[in-house]
């Protein structure tokens with residue numbers, strides 16, 4: 742096992758969907774810190790990690806709370822040493838997503854989670870990564886962050902799209918410190934996230950989508966890539982999204 746594979750992994754959005762699937766996929770022999778707002782959901786993920794042969798640390802937080810994010814990074818440091826691997830999957834949207842319907846309060850709240858929250862988690866871990874000369878950052882954006890369309894909503898699309906430059910500049914500035922970042926842009930994924938759509942997809946439509954495990958497999962590939970490899974961007978979508 743490489744040093745990187747044995748270093749703690751911190752996952753946000755780990756109480757469900759893609760974040761939970763990543764936690765379980767990497768669990769055997771791993772130390773996985775799981776964050777999100779719902780403590781009970783995180784406990785369920787932690788149990789799955791332990792069942793799969795990993796160690797888990799439950800750190801409930803709102804990624805929009807910068808102090809809580811910094812405290813969580815410290816708790817990981819205290820327990821296991823610094824988290825040199827991040828999977829940032831926490832994200833939100835709203836059904837009322839058009840310019841006509843979206844309030845500015847909702848806009849700010851979506852940006853606080855999907856963009857500023859991502860930057861906060863990276864910011865909390867980056868000094869340790871620089872010191873170690875080692876770090877892997879996986880940022881879960883969206884198909885909406887890859888190609889602009891109105892349907893995902895203005896706040897969601899703008900915040901997810903902004904993660905492209907965030908990751909690109911992280912790679913440009915921090916590669917010299919052994920830090921590698923990847924933007925993952927999934928298409929439709931059959932997860933709880935779909936409940937936030939104005940029209941919630943039915944069972945038939947969900948059946949044709951990616952599963953959280955499909956995306957977790959993609960992210961695991963990034964996490965397990967050797968230290969000299971940078972994967973800037975991966976776009977993964979279901980065939981059904983093109984037909």
Ligand SMILES: NC(=O)c1ccc[n+]([C@@H]2O[C@H](COP(=O)([O-])OP(=O)(O)OC[C@H]3O[C@@H](n4cnc5c(N)ncnc54)[C@H](OP(=O)(O)O)[C@@H]3O)[C@@H](O)[C@H]2O)c1
Nearest residue numbers: 754757758759777778779803804831832883929930932934
């Ligand atoms: N499903 C799709 O079709 C799809 C497509 C493309 C991209 N994505 C992206 O994939 C990521 C994961 O989504 P998913 O599909 O796995 O859906 P999900 O199951 O709803 O996961 C989203 C997670 O983010 C957490 N979260 C939301 N706001 C948070 C906050 N402020 N602080 C901390 N945690 C927060 C949620 O937990 P709590 O509510 O407990 O905080 C939840 O566990 C999201 O960033 C989403 O934008 C999803």
